[in-house]
Amino acid sequence: MSIFMEFSTIYSTRSTYCFTYLLYLLFTTFPINTVNAQQRMIKGRITNPAGEVLEGVTVIQKPENHTTKSDSKGLFSIAGGGSAILRFTLVGFRDQEVKLHDKTDLHIILEPVDAKLDEVIITGYRQQKKSTYTGASTTVAATELTNQQGAAFNDRLQGLAPGLQIASNSGIAGGSTFVRLRGTTSVNAGNDPLYIIDNVFINSESLQGVRTGGQSTNPLADINPADIESIEVLKDANATAIYGSRGANGVIIITTKRGSKDGPTRINLNSQYGFAHYDKLWDLSTGPQHAEILNEAYLNDGGSYELRPYRPVSEVVNGVAGLGNPEDQGTYDRLGILFRTAQQQTHNLSISGGNNKTAFYIGGEFSDQPSIIRLQDFRRHSYRTNLDHKINERLAVGISASYAQTKRQLVRTGDTGGILNTGIHTPTLTPIFKEDGSYNNAERFNNPYILLENSNNHAYGKRFIGNFFAKWEIIPGLSFKTSWSLDNNDYRESIYYNANLNEGKASNGSATEGLTNDKTWIAEQLLNYNKDFGENHLAVFLGNTIQRNDFQRQLLTGTNFPSIEFKTIASAAITTAYDTGIISSGLLSYFGGANYSYKNRYNIDVNLRADASSRFGKQNRWGYFPSAGFSWRVAEERFIRENLSFLNELTLKTSIGWTGNQNINDFASLTLWNGGNNYLDLPGIAPSQLGNDRLKWETTRQLNIGLESSFLQNLFSVEFNYYSKYTTDLLLSVPAPAKTGFSSTLQNLGEMSNKGIEFQLTARPIKGDVFRWTSSFNISHNKNLIEKLPASFTQYNRDWVRLQQGYPMYSFWLYKQLYVDPQTGNAVYEDVNKDGKITADDRHIVGNAWPNYYGGFRNEFSYKNIDLNFLIYFSQGNKVFNMNRYFQEHAGSRGTSWSLQESMMRRWQQPGDITDIPRVTNQPNPDGSYNHNFESSRFLEDGSFIRLRNVTVGYTFDKKLTERIGIQTLRIYTNATNLFTITNYSGADPEVNVAQDFANQTVQGLDFSIPPHARTIEFGINATF
Amino acid sequence: MILAMNLFLYKRTKTFLFALSITLLFTHCEKDLLDFNPTESISDEFAIVDGKSAETALLGVYNKLQSSSYYGGDGYQAAAYLSGGDLLWVGTLNYYATFINHTYRADNRVITDAWYAIFRAVNGANHIIAKVPSLSTGITEQQKKQLVGEAYFLRALAYFDLARAWGNVPIVLQPTNTVNDANGIRQSTQGLVYDQVLADLNAAEALLDESINRNRATKNTVYALKARLHLYRKQWQEAEDFASRIINQSNQYNLIDWQTFINTKNSNESIFELAFSTLNTSAHFGSWSSISYRNQFAPNRALYELTQSAQTGGERKLLISDNSSTAIPNYFVQHLYWRTTNDNPTYILRVAEQYLIRAEARAQLNKLNDAIADLNAVRTRAKTALFQSNSQEAILRAIEDERRVEFALEPHRWFDLIRTERASTLAGATDHSKWIFPIPYNDIAADPDLVQNPGY
Secondary structure: OHHHHHHHOOOOHHHHHHHHHHHHHHHOOOOOOOOOOOOEEEEEEEEOOOOOEOOOOEEEEEOOOEEEEOOOOOEEEEEEOOOOEEEEEOOOEOOEEEEOOOOOEEEEEOOEOOHHHHOEEEEOOEEEEHHHOOOOEEEEEHHHHHOOOOOOHHHHOOOOOOOEEEEEOOOOOOEOEEEEEOOOOOOOOOOOOEEEEOOEEOOOOOOOOOOOOOOOEOHHHHOOHHHEEEEEEEOOHHHHHHHHHHOOOOEEEEEEOOOOOOOOOEEEEEEEEEEEEEOOOOOEOOHHHHHHHHHHHHHHOOOOHHHOOOOOOOOOEOOEOOOOOHHHOOOOOOHHHHEOOEEEEEEEEEEEEEOOOEEEEEEEEEEEOOOOEOOOEEEEEEEEEEEEEEOOOOEEEEEEEEEEEEEEEOOOOOOOOOHHHHHHHOOOOOOOEOOOOOEOOOOOOOOHHHHHHHOOEEEEEEEEEEEEEEEEEEEOOEEEEEEEEEEEEEEEEEEEEOOOOHHHHOOOOEEEEEEEEEEEEEEEEEEEEEEEEOOEEEEEEEEEEEEEEEEEEEEEEEEOOOOOOOOOHHHOOEEEEEEOOOEEEEEEEEEEEEEEEEOOOEEEEEEEEEEEEOOOOHHHOEEEEEEEEEEEEHHHOHHHHHHOOOEEEEEEEEEEEEEEEOOOOOOOOOOEEEOOOOEOOEOOOEEEEOOOOOOOOEEEEEEEEEEEEEEOOOOEEEEEEEEEEEEEOOEEEEEOOHHHOOOEEEEEOOEEEEEEEEEEEEEEEEEOOOEEEEEEEEEEEEEEEEEEOOOOEEEOOOOOEEEOOOOOOOEEEEEOEEEEOOOOOOEEEOOOOOOOOOOHHHOEEEEEOOOOEEEEEEEEEEEOOEEEEEEEEEEEOOEEEEHHHHHHOOOOOOOOOOOOEHHHHHEOOOOOOOOOEOOOOOOOOOOOOOOOOOOEHHHEEEOOEEEEEEEEEEEEOOHHHHHOOOOOEEEEEEEEEOOOEEEOOOOOOOOOOOOOOOOOOOOOOEEOOOOOOEEEEEEEEEEEO | OHHHHHHHHHOHHHHHHHHHHHHHHHHHHHHHHHOOOOOOEEEHHHOOOOHHHHHHHHHHHHHHHOOOOOOOOOHHHHHHHHHOOOEEEOOOOHHHHHHHOOOOOOOOHHHHHHHHHHHHHHHHHHHHHHHHHHOOOOOOHHHHHHHHHHHHHHHHHHHHHHHHHHOOEEOOOOOOOOOOOOOOOOEEOHHHHHHHHHHHHHHHHHHOOOOOOOOOOOHHHHHHHHHHHHHHOOOHHHHHHHHHHHHOOOOOOOOOOHHHHHHOOOOOOEEEEEOOEOOEOOOHHHHEOOOOOOOOEEEOHHHHHHHHOOOOOHHHHHHEEEOOOOOOOOOEEEOOOOOOOOOOOEEEEEHHHHHHHHHHHHHHOOOHHHHHHHHHHHHHHOOOOOOOOOOHHHHHHHHHHHHHHHOOOOOOHHHHHHHOOOHHHHHOOOOHHHHOOOOOHHHHHHOOOOOOOOOO
């Protein structure tokens, strides 16, 4: 009931009326039912065609709707009689209805069907069988997820669902993940799919308020993947349009585990313990190589041989001694100090069960996942309670509630104070210790030991996600469901850079405490009507949701500490505070839809949603999102059955619909002035935002054409989808002319398209009882294109990435290096306008971060008690900008303040050398370009890779053996991730990206000081009591 | 009642009423759900409504001057420091390096950010100039004159800085209310922009008092900027006159010793000193190299030696120290912006400049002895030997050299070398098209009225 309490605070006093009115409606309308006593008991036995008994078949008696399940001997008994009808349903088998005609003893034989088509999927606001579904979606079951690695469930989806492109940005547990479902439809209004857990629309944007240099956290890591029963990925417009303004980027619906009614109480314990280590790191030059390059640069830039910096110490010129010959220089490795073998563990305990009225699931988890790089730890405690209760035959209530606490230790990775700048970018030439044994801290980046000893950066998350629902079957076929949800997310950051660290040096210690709270309330009311008329089936639904989000952030900073011993802001000489106040937004929605199905063969869907968002100007507040779909189960036609009997299923489907996106800043439509523009410590205000009262939804139209088939006794099943998405009125932060005094304004400008195909083939080559093999392969292709953009503009602080009409997003804007002139050793760049000079006009788009295709190949084997499965993930054609190399092939221009890559050793040295690394020099070339420190396409590399994501081997002990010690099932297993990666990429890991601190990731495929993905080996035990 | 309601709703034919009730229910709530106001910001119509709010809006313009991309210690100043040829780039961001050998391109981030930052100050001033004169409540006439006068000065300074750096810039004199407001405004030539600067300075001069406030614009600040404007425009007599108006107020504006000047905020040396505080910090200390950390730029050996020599530097040796080691050669550290608490002021207009403006103007007017007297005033303060010569050319060269060391850590050298057309000889900028910066590539893409400067 705590959710109700929370809800009562949603509305101001004026509207408490709304709330009480609703409660009144709810609690005055519970029907009171009595069971009809004039009935006999019907008994029966259920088997498959081979005569094997079937356990767990749901038996429903109509019209009274009594329900039971068959036991382990396939037996059932249920009250019924006369002209009653029994309906038998079991996943994987065709439904059967039997008219009793006074029979009391039955033998029911259920025919197996293609399991996938009979799965019940949750599409929008109704549940339906996959066979009657006209849209495109993919279901990922718990068994597929548990073997995968990743603190957050979305990391684990990689390679499992066609059309879903997933790349965790780094190897840090709980770090951000790039998720795109069927491409990118937006630039500035967010591209994350909508995540819904047990009816709760959850926040998926990082609440980090303090930058941590190139990485951000993933709020979905607050959710324990072990609690998940299944994940439904909704892709096409017919599935997503019912989410209207939230649906343009696809919808991912997560269902958590629930207790089963009338089942025994089960206790499940799953413990795993493992080790993580790096697979590959960076190839840095040695100290002698670094010195050699510096000498060469000195000479090439006109220095005299006598004055070369690395000459014998004895060669004193003008009173300055040499630094020693290159070969006398030491090589000092920092990576070995900063990387570690991390010991990771996760323990899950769950209890589930139920009787005929109540079912429950209670789960608890502890997970400790330190990263392979030091100072990066992730720890999570989570609890879940899912409860279902039938008050009577018509009224059921339930809750789904989870609470999680996370604790992170963080460190900057890729900037001045970054741990990987210390590790990768400090020259190996520079000693770590001074001659007197103290730490050498005269480096550009922190000394590794100083960093390890002084870093103090933690973040604590607390998250409650709760849902209460009540479902009332008003009359058979007509039900009403009310659902109330809350996602309350607290995030506290506590950071102290003391004066020993580079970040704290200038300010004599700098500390920040940040508190962020993000709350979303949702109330949802839904009417569902299902009716069979002979061979016609009609399903209608009508609903309403209200959503409100409140966001608040407070930051407190202190600088100038008396000494490093003082760590709290109270002791800082200068303190400042920042408070956003509560920023609220609301969304009001009405929606409805109908599904008509004839003979379970022809299906038509229509949906409509209307949304009103507080984020838009009043005149454009409402948006309307319709969709429609059609599917035809061809294989059910008699001419196919008779002539093409090898076909078990063949379904053709198509859908079209419109979805929206409103994920922009609140108040983006208003012209605003901000405070805090102070002078002389007096308050000052300044224009902060140029309003646009015509701001409206970004709209995406999507067409889907799909085919699903299974054949040869379900030996193979295939699924193929083609989609075409077209987004108009892009919510775009458009550069304003500088003379206006603003750098950008938010406008509905530009159009973008995504077209793609998805293919999945599943084979079950061996289906025996002793040996089984299932194999699944999926591959996807997406082509993104900015169709219309009046003016092109750059993203990211170094302008590497540019949005330009006729090119896809994530395009790199660079000077294209054609070759290195074998005679001069200078890099030759493409002179686009042929003016003999290399100017900004010659900079153009030379590639993008999109893969041509990506996918997964998954195999499951079981032989007697042994099971084995593995997943290979691949991505082909994506470009990665290797920013580490950009810095590290500096050819001496950054002297001893920056490390060199070993690739410098294949530089041009004498006429005739054929190489891609030009002559070392700091001087500009005659055409105005530079060989080094230049935005050259040389650093844009092919980031294609094939990776063995996961291998799991398990052994399940004989039940007879374990039952003696009271254990139902006992399985031990070992699990390895990232055992091999095949790639031409020269960095440590092709699957990396500089995560921006904002949700709008407009940059992809940028590698700068990012920890690579770990190779992990885990051992686990799973016991059910 | 409950039972009746129950039965009523339980009837199949009436179920639609239930749905209807729910729909109606939430229609009631629409206002609470969809109408929110920002808590951090205010709408434009409430921004400037009386004297108090107009004052905050004016302080906001000074705040725009403080942008690190403008006068806050990096950006515009960095571009000038580095182009002047006396600095080393020792940082991570290669676009700083291009200033040293004048190979900056239109995609240079420093240039782009400075350009946008200055126009932000212009827009702030335009709001004051357009709105304050018509305010009717809560403001006195005197207050109006003060606020509008300061805004005119700030706009003049912004356009002066735009004109000397980019040459051809669009002149926008109205506040921006929609993104299309300035459509059609094309660039004016440098001369026309300077004319606008003078017009604004004249307006400011008429409105402001001749009071002393070293952190905000007064009539004296206007005189000092006018002296510099006329010097840039080679209007020697006017330059001499306006510089004299400052120099003559010797009880308020005089040359104090270097140690005191470096250590004291708002000393008598300052005419316009952009103030920073520990709550409102400057980027200056951080963007230069310090003893503990090498950031983007640092003085080079030549400048270091110039300041250390008793002949040329004198007391100005305090400005730079040598922190080099065998491991890091050429590691020089500046000490003008020395406060680690980052409340270092930016010296925009100061007395020594007025002396050197007047010296140069007088030399050009052939008042050689007066010119030498002004030059020697600066040299005396630095405790370097007095300069003597009868040659106009030698005196002008001596003033040029004096400015180099006197403003070793202030952004004058580059603009001086361009206005005297000596940048190719002394800063190696042989390509004259590089004497003005490129119009940012991104702004040309955003603004169809803009034309790129020749040579880019």
